[in-house]
Amino acid sequence: MGRSPCCEKVGLKKGPWTPEEDQKLLSYIEEHGHGSWRALPAKAGLQRCGKSCRLRWTNYLRPDIKRGKFSMQEEQTIIQLHALLGNRWSAIATHLPKRTDNEIKNYWNTHLKKQLAKMGIDPVTHKPKSDALASADGHTRSTANLNHMAQWESARLEAEARLVRESKLRSSAPPSPFPPQYLPQPPPPASMPTAASPSVDVLGAWQGEWPKPVVNSQAGSHNIDLESPTSTLSFSENMLPSRIPGMGTANDSTNWKCLKKPGFSLDTAEAFVNAEATSWLTGSCSGGFAAGFTGMLMGNTNKQNSTEGCDDSDIAGGSCVDVEEGEDEAEENKNYWNSIFNLVNSSSPSNSPPAVF
DNA sequence: AACTGCCTCAACCGCGGTCCT
Protein backbone atom coordinates (compact mmCIF):
# COMPACT_ATOMS: atom_id res chain seq x y z
CA MET A 1 0.00 0.00 0.00
CA GLY A 2 1.38 3.30 -0.94
CA ARG A 3 1.92 6.06 1.47
CA SER A 4 1.77 9.69 0.67
CA PRO A 5 4.59 11.78 2.04
CA CYS A 6 3.85 13.38 5.36
CA CYS A 7 4.50 16.89 4.16
CA GLU A 8 3.61 16.59 0.51
CA LYS A 9 1.86 19.93 0.37
CA VAL A 10 4.17 22.59 -0.91
CA GLY A 11 4.31 25.72 1.14
CA LEU A 12 4.63 23.94 4.44
CA LYS A 13 7.41 25.35 6.50
CA LYS A 14 10.35 23.26 7.62
CA GLY A 15 13.31 23.89 9.81
CA PRO A 16 13.65 25.59 13.17
CA TRP A 17 10.55 26.76 14.95
CA THR A 18 10.00 30.41 15.73
CA PRO A 19 8.73 31.58 19.12
CA GLU A 20 5.49 32.63 17.43
CA GLU A 21 4.96 29.15 16.06
CA ASP A 22 5.74 27.66 19.43
CA GLN A 23 3.20 29.93 21.03
CA LYS A 24 0.52 29.03 18.53
CA LEU A 25 1.11 25.33 18.99
CA LEU A 26 1.30 25.58 22.74
CA SER A 27 -1.84 27.60 23.16
CA TYR A 28 -3.77 25.43 20.75
CA ILE A 29 -2.82 22.23 22.53
CA GLU A 30 -3.45 23.72 25.93
CA GLU A 31 -6.92 24.67 24.83
CA HIS A 32 -7.94 21.74 22.66
CA GLY A 33 -5.44 19.00 23.17
CA HIS A 34 -3.55 17.81 20.15
CA GLY A 35 -6.27 15.53 18.78
CA SER A 36 -5.34 14.49 15.29
CA TRP A 37 -1.87 15.73 14.52
CA ARG A 38 -2.69 15.67 10.88
CA ALA A 39 -5.48 18.17 11.33
CA LEU A 40 -3.81 20.25 14.00
CA PRO A 41 -1.67 22.61 11.89
CA ALA A 42 -4.61 23.99 9.98
CA LYS A 43 -6.68 24.43 13.11
CA ALA A 44 -3.81 26.07 14.95
CA GLY A 45 -2.93 28.30 12.02
CA LEU A 46 0.48 26.79 11.45
CA GLN A 47 2.18 26.27 8.13
CA ARG A 48 3.68 23.00 9.33
CA CYS A 49 2.91 19.37 8.80
CA GLY A 50 1.34 17.46 11.66
CA LYS A 51 4.41 15.38 12.13
CA SER A 52 6.56 18.41 12.65
CA CYS A 53 4.07 19.74 15.20
CA ARG A 54 4.00 16.44 17.05
CA LEU A 55 7.78 16.35 17.18
CA ARG A 56 8.03 19.91 18.40
CA TRP A 57 5.50 19.20 21.10
CA THR A 58 6.91 15.89 22.30
CA ASN A 59 10.53 16.93 22.17
CA TYR A 60 10.39 20.52 23.24
CA LEU A 61 7.14 22.14 24.25
CA ARG A 62 5.63 19.50 26.51
CA PRO A 63 5.46 20.96 30.01
CA ASP A 64 6.76 17.87 31.74
CA ILE A 65 10.14 17.86 30.09
CA LYS A 66 13.24 18.23 32.16
CA ARG A 67 15.98 19.95 30.27
CA GLY A 68 19.58 20.44 31.03
CA LYS A 69 22.45 18.25 32.00
CA PHE A 70 21.89 14.58 32.64
CA SER A 71 22.55 13.52 36.19
CA MET A 72 24.89 10.72 37.08
CA GLN A 73 21.92 8.59 37.99
CA GLU A 74 20.33 9.21 34.66
CA GLU A 75 23.55 8.34 32.88
CA GLN A 76 23.75 5.06 34.73
CA THR A 77 20.16 4.26 33.98
CA ILE A 78 20.69 4.90 30.31
CA ILE A 79 23.81 2.78 30.17
CA GLN A 80 22.19 -0.07 32.00
CA LEU A 81 19.04 -0.03 29.96
CA HIS A 82 20.96 0.32 26.74
CA ALA A 83 22.93 -2.76 27.63
CA LEU A 84 19.71 -4.69 27.76
CA LEU A 85 17.54 -3.03 25.19
CA GLY A 86 19.93 -1.61 22.68
CA ASN A 87 18.77 1.42 20.76
CA ARG A 88 15.20 1.25 21.94
CA TRP A 89 15.17 4.83 23.01
CA SER A 90 11.49 5.08 23.68
CA ALA A 91 11.63 2.10 26.01
CA ILE A 92 14.60 3.63 27.76
CA ALA A 93 12.83 6.96 27.93
CA THR A 94 9.92 5.43 29.84
CA HIS A 95 12.32 5.03 32.74
CA LEU A 96 13.42 8.62 32.52
CA PRO A 97 9.99 10.09 32.10
CA LYS A 98 11.05 13.70 32.06
CA ARG A 99 13.46 13.04 29.26
CA THR A 100 12.49 12.50 25.68
CA ASP A 101 13.68 9.61 23.61
CA ASN A 102 15.27 12.08 21.24
CA GLU A 103 17.20 13.70 24.04
CA ILE A 104 18.37 10.36 25.38
CA LYS A 105 19.36 9.24 21.92
CA ASN A 106 21.33 12.42 21.36
CA TYR A 107 22.98 12.17 24.71
CA TRP A 108 23.95 8.59 24.08
CA ASN A 109 25.39 9.35 20.67
CA THR A 110 27.27 12.44 21.70
CA HIS A 111 28.42 11.57 25.21
CA LEU A 112 27.90 8.11 26.59
CA LYS A 113 28.89 6.17 23.52
CA LYS A 114 32.15 8.02 23.29
CA GLN A 115 32.75 7.73 26.99
CA LEU A 116 32.33 3.97 26.91
CA ALA A 117 34.47 3.68 23.81
CA LYS A 118 37.16 5.69 25.51
CA MET A 119 37.09 3.23 28.37
CA GLY A 120 37.63 0.38 25.97
CA ILE A 121 34.06 -0.80 26.22
CA ASP A 122 32.15 -1.62 23.12
CA PRO A 123 29.09 0.63 23.27
CA VAL A 124 27.10 -1.88 21.26
CA THR A 125 27.77 -5.03 23.23
CA HIS A 126 28.68 -3.29 26.48
CA LYS A 127 31.57 -5.66 26.83
CA PRO A 128 35.19 -4.79 27.15
CA LYS A 129 36.53 -4.87 23.63
CA SER A 130 38.95 -7.70 24.36
CA ASP A 131 36.10 -9.74 25.79
CA ALA A 132 34.13 -9.37 22.66
CA LEU A 133 36.63 -11.58 20.93
CA ALA A 134 36.78 -14.11 23.71
CA SER A 135 33.04 -14.45 23.77
CA ALA A 136 33.09 -15.70 20.26
CA ASP A 137 34.52 -18.99 21.33
CA GLY A 138 33.95 -19.43 24.99
CA HIS A 139 31.02 -17.47 26.23
CA THR A 140 28.26 -18.24 23.84
CA ARG A 141 26.22 -19.82 26.52
CA SER A 142 26.50 -16.85 28.76
CA THR A 143 25.56 -14.62 25.89
CA ALA A 144 22.58 -16.78 25.06
CA ASN A 145 21.38 -16.62 28.62
CA LEU A 146 21.71 -12.88 28.68
CA ASN A 147 19.83 -12.64 25.43
CA HIS A 148 16.96 -14.61 26.87
CA MET A 149 16.94 -12.39 29.89
CA ALA A 150 17.01 -9.32 27.73
CA GLN A 151 14.09 -10.67 25.74
CA TRP A 152 12.15 -11.20 28.88
CA GLU A 153 13.03 -7.87 30.32
CA SER A 154 12.21 -6.22 27.07
CA ALA A 155 8.68 -7.54 27.24
CA ARG A 156 8.45 -6.37 30.81
CA LEU A 157 9.59 -2.89 29.93
CA GLU A 158 7.08 -2.66 27.16
CA ALA A 159 4.34 -3.58 29.56
CA GLU A 160 5.61 -0.99 31.96
CA ALA A 161 5.64 1.60 29.25
CA ARG A 162 2.05 0.83 28.51
CA LEU A 163 1.15 1.19 32.14
CA VAL A 164 2.96 4.50 32.27
CA ARG A 165 0.94 5.72 29.34
CA GLU A 166 -2.27 4.47 30.84
CA SER A 167 -1.55 6.02 34.18
CA LYS A 168 -0.90 9.33 32.51
CA LEU A 169 -4.34 9.18 30.99
CA ARG A 170 -6.07 8.89 34.29
CA SER A 171 -7.52 12.17 35.30
CA SER A 172 -6.86 12.01 38.99
CA ALA A 173 -3.77 10.82 40.73
CA PRO A 174 -4.43 8.05 43.22
CA PRO A 175 -2.32 7.81 46.28
CA SER A 176 0.94 6.14 45.46
CA PRO A 177 0.24 2.47 44.96
CA PHE A 178 3.82 1.51 45.47
CA PRO A 179 5.33 0.03 48.52
CA PRO A 180 7.75 2.41 50.19
CA GLN A 181 10.77 0.68 48.73
CA TYR A 182 9.68 1.71 45.26
CA LEU A 183 9.45 5.35 46.13
CA PRO A 184 12.37 7.74 45.98
CA GLN A 185 14.36 7.37 49.11
CA PRO A 186 16.56 9.95 50.70
CA PRO A 187 20.16 8.86 50.84
CA PRO A 188 20.75 6.60 53.79
CA PRO A 189 22.57 8.06 56.74
CA ALA A 190 26.28 7.44 56.67
CA SER A 191 25.99 5.03 59.54
CA MET A 192 23.42 2.93 57.79
CA PRO A 193 24.76 -0.47 56.87
CA THR A 194 24.56 -0.95 53.15
CA ALA A 195 26.67 -3.97 52.46
CA ALA A 196 24.41 -6.44 54.15
CA SER A 197 21.95 -6.58 51.33
CA PRO A 198 23.35 -6.35 47.88
CA SER A 199 21.56 -3.67 45.99
CA VAL A 200 22.08 -1.93 42.75
CA ASP A 201 21.12 1.37 41.31
CA VAL A 202 19.97 -0.36 38.21
CA LEU A 203 16.90 -1.20 40.16
CA GLY A 204 16.05 2.41 39.95
CA ALA A 205 15.74 1.66 36.32
CA TRP A 206 13.85 -1.57 36.65
CA GLN A 207 11.24 -0.53 39.08
CA GLY A 208 12.36 2.32 41.26
CA GLU A 209 11.65 4.57 38.30
CA TRP A 210 8.29 3.04 37.85
CA PRO A 211 5.53 5.52 37.48
CA LYS A 212 5.24 7.18 40.77
CA PRO A 213 2.22 9.32 40.17
CA VAL A 214 2.79 12.67 41.73
CA VAL A 215 0.24 15.35 41.20
CA ASN A 216 1.78 18.29 39.54
CA SER A 217 0.41 21.16 41.50
CA GLN A 218 0.47 23.38 38.47
CA ALA A 219 -1.52 21.49 35.96
CA GLY A 220 -2.79 18.47 37.80
CA SER A 221 -0.83 16.36 35.41
CA HIS A 222 1.18 13.41 36.55
CA ASN A 223 4.80 14.00 36.81
CA ILE A 224 7.29 11.45 37.83
CA ASP A 225 9.89 12.80 40.05
CA LEU A 226 13.28 11.37 39.43
CA GLU A 227 15.16 13.97 41.26
CA SER A 228 16.11 11.67 44.06
CA PRO A 229 16.30 8.36 42.33
CA THR A 230 18.37 6.64 44.87
CA SER A 231 15.93 3.87 45.24
CA THR A 232 17.74 0.65 45.80
CA LEU A 233 16.33 -2.71 46.52
CA SER A 234 17.53 -5.80 48.14
CA PHE A 235 17.07 -8.88 46.11
CA SER A 236 18.78 -11.33 48.31
CA GLU A 237 15.74 -13.46 48.32
CA ASN A 238 14.52 -15.27 45.34
CA MET A 239 11.14 -13.76 44.93
CA LEU A 240 10.11 -15.03 41.57
CA PRO A 241 6.77 -16.65 41.22
CA SER A 242 6.87 -20.36 41.06
CA ARG A 243 4.85 -20.58 37.93
CA ILE A 244 4.48 -18.34 34.97
CA PRO A 245 1.13 -18.60 33.26
CA GLY A 246 1.40 -20.32 29.93
CA MET A 247 4.88 -21.48 30.54
CA GLY A 248 4.33 -24.43 32.76
CA THR A 249 7.19 -25.11 35.04
CA ALA A 250 10.79 -25.18 34.15
CA ASN A 251 13.25 -27.58 35.52
CA ASP A 252 15.86 -26.90 32.94
CA SER A 253 19.27 -26.60 34.34
CA THR A 254 19.32 -23.20 32.72
CA ASN A 255 16.12 -21.59 33.76
CA TRP A 256 15.90 -19.12 30.94
CA LYS A 257 15.77 -21.90 28.46
CA CYS A 258 12.10 -21.87 29.23
CA LEU A 259 11.85 -18.80 27.15
CA LYS A 260 12.61 -20.89 24.14
CA LYS A 261 10.00 -23.46 24.90
CA PRO A 262 7.16 -23.94 22.47
CA GLY A 263 4.15 -22.04 23.60
CA PHE A 264 6.13 -19.31 25.21
CA SER A 265 6.17 -15.98 23.55
CA LEU A 266 6.79 -12.42 24.46
CA ASP A 267 3.04 -12.09 24.61
CA THR A 268 3.01 -14.68 27.31
CA ALA A 269 5.72 -12.86 29.11
CA GLU A 270 3.91 -9.62 28.76
CA ALA A 271 0.68 -11.09 30.00
CA PHE A 272 2.46 -12.30 33.03
CA VAL A 273 4.26 -9.06 33.44
CA ASN A 274 1.02 -7.16 33.26
CA ALA A 275 -0.40 -9.31 35.96
CA GLU A 276 2.67 -8.68 38.02
CA ALA A 277 2.45 -4.97 37.38
CA THR A 278 -1.16 -4.98 38.35
CA SER A 279 -0.41 -6.52 41.66
CA TRP A 280 2.25 -3.91 42.13
CA LEU A 281 -0.25 -1.21 41.43
CA THR A 282 -2.57 -2.63 44.00
CA GLY A 283 0.21 -2.81 46.47
CA SER A 284 -0.04 -6.51 46.93
CA CYS A 285 3.21 -7.58 45.48
CA SER A 286 6.59 -7.66 47.01
CA GLY A 287 8.12 -6.57 43.77
CA GLY A 288 10.00 -9.76 43.59
CA PHE A 289 9.89 -10.70 39.99
CA ALA A 290 11.85 -7.87 38.58
CA ALA A 291 14.12 -7.76 41.54
CA GLY A 292 14.85 -11.40 41.12
CA PHE A 293 15.49 -10.97 37.49
CA THR A 294 17.67 -8.01 38.06
CA GLY A 295 19.56 -9.75 40.73
CA MET A 296 20.22 -12.56 38.36
CA LEU A 297 21.12 -10.32 35.52
CA MET A 298 23.31 -8.10 37.53
CA GLY A 299 25.19 -10.97 38.92
CA ASN A 300 23.68 -11.20 42.29
CA THR A 301 24.10 -14.87 42.85
CA ASN A 302 23.32 -15.32 46.39
CA LYS A 303 25.16 -18.39 47.41
CA GLN A 304 22.37 -19.46 49.64
CA ASN A 305 19.89 -19.16 46.87
CA SER A 306 22.09 -20.88 44.42
CA THR A 307 22.27 -24.02 46.41
CA GLU A 308 18.77 -24.53 47.59
CA GLY A 309 15.28 -24.51 46.37
CA CYS A 310 16.18 -25.55 42.87
CA ASP A 311 13.12 -27.57 42.28
CA ASP A 312 10.55 -27.55 39.58
CA SER A 313 8.79 -24.63 40.98
CA ASP A 314 11.82 -22.46 41.08
CA ILE A 315 11.37 -21.24 37.64
CA ALA A 316 13.48 -18.31 36.93
CA GLY A 317 14.96 -16.73 39.93
CA GLY A 318 18.45 -16.90 38.72
CA SER A 319 19.15 -19.08 41.64
CA CYS A 320 19.43 -22.29 39.72
CA VAL A 321 21.39 -21.32 36.72
CA ASP A 322 23.92 -24.06 36.66
CA VAL A 323 25.33 -23.29 40.00
CA GLU A 324 28.99 -23.46 39.04
CA GLU A 325 28.76 -21.73 35.74
CA GLY A 326 26.13 -19.39 37.03
CA GLU A 327 28.42 -18.19 39.71
CA ASP A 328 31.21 -17.56 37.29
CA GLU A 329 28.97 -15.71 34.91
CA ALA A 330 27.40 -13.76 37.67
CA GLU A 331 30.78 -12.79 39.01
CA GLU A 332 31.80 -11.70 35.55
CA ASN A 333 28.76 -9.53 35.20
CA LYS A 334 29.19 -8.09 38.61
CA ASN A 335 32.76 -7.17 37.92
CA TYR A 336 31.81 -5.81 34.56
CA TRP A 337 29.18 -3.44 35.88
CA ASN A 338 31.30 -2.41 38.78
CA SER A 339 34.18 -1.58 36.51
CA ILE A 340 31.97 0.46 34.23
CA PHE A 341 30.49 2.49 36.99
CA ASN A 342 33.72 2.96 38.76
CA LEU A 343 35.13 4.35 35.57
CA VAL A 344 32.11 6.49 34.95
CA ASN A 345 32.15 7.68 38.49
CA SER A 346 35.79 8.50 38.42
CA SER A 347 35.50 10.42 35.20
CA SER A 348 32.45 12.35 36.20
CA PRO A 349 32.50 15.50 38.30
CA SER A 350 29.35 14.39 40.04
CA ASN A 351 29.76 13.52 43.66
CA SER A 352 27.14 10.86 43.61
CA PRO A 353 28.18 7.74 45.40
CA PRO A 354 29.43 5.00 43.14
CA ALA A 355 27.11 2.17 42.39
CA VAL A 356 28.09 -1.00 44.10
CA PHE A 357 26.62 -4.33 43.27
C1' DA B 1 39.82 39.29 14.41
C1' DA B 2 39.30 35.63 11.17
C1' DC B 3 39.29 31.05 10.01
C1' DT B 4 38.66 26.16 10.73
C1' DG B 5 37.16 22.02 12.65
C1' DC B 6 34.49 19.82 16.08
C1' DC B 7 30.41 19.25 18.86
C1' DT B 8 25.64 19.52 20.05
C1' DC B 9 20.94 18.91 19.46
C1' DA B 10 16.60 20.22 17.14
C1' DA B 11 14.43 18.66 13.35
C1' DC B 12 13.70 15.76 9.37
C1' DC B 13 13.13 11.30 6.91
C1' DG B 14 11.46 6.92 6.14
C1' DC B 15 9.81 2.73 7.88
C1' DG B 16 6.83 -0.37 10.58
C1' DG B 17 2.84 -1.03 13.37
C1' DT B 18 -1.84 -0.09 14.47
C1' DC B 19 -6.26 1.72 13.71
C1' DC B 20 -10.16 2.71 10.86
C1' DT B 21 -13.27 2.19 7.08
Next chain:
DNA sequence: AAGGACCGCGGTTGAGGCAGT
Protein backbone atom coordinates in the same frame (compact mmCIF):
# COMPACT_ATOMS: atom_id res chain seq x y z
C1' DA C 1 -9.73 -9.12 4.34
C1' DA C 2 -7.73 -5.29 2.18
C1' DG C 3 -6.30 -0.77 1.68
C1' DG C 4 -5.50 3.70 3.37
C1' DA C 5 -4.56 6.96 7.18
C1' DC C 6 -2.20 7.99 11.06
C1' DC C 7 1.15 7.60 14.74
C1' DG C 8 5.48 6.53 16.86
C1' DC C 9 10.10 5.11 16.52
C1' DG C 10 15.02 5.04 15.29
C1' DG C 11 18.53 6.77 12.18
C1' DT C 12 20.41 10.69 10.16
C1' DT C 13 21.28 15.49 8.97
C1' DG C 14 22.66 20.15 9.20
C1' DA C 15 22.61 24.77 11.36
C1' DG C 16 24.52 27.10 15.00
C1' DG C 17 27.70 27.47 18.73
C1' DC C 18 32.19 26.89 20.60
C1' DA C 19 37.10 26.04 21.09
C1' DG C 20 41.52 26.03 19.13
C1' DT C 21 44.87 28.08 16.07
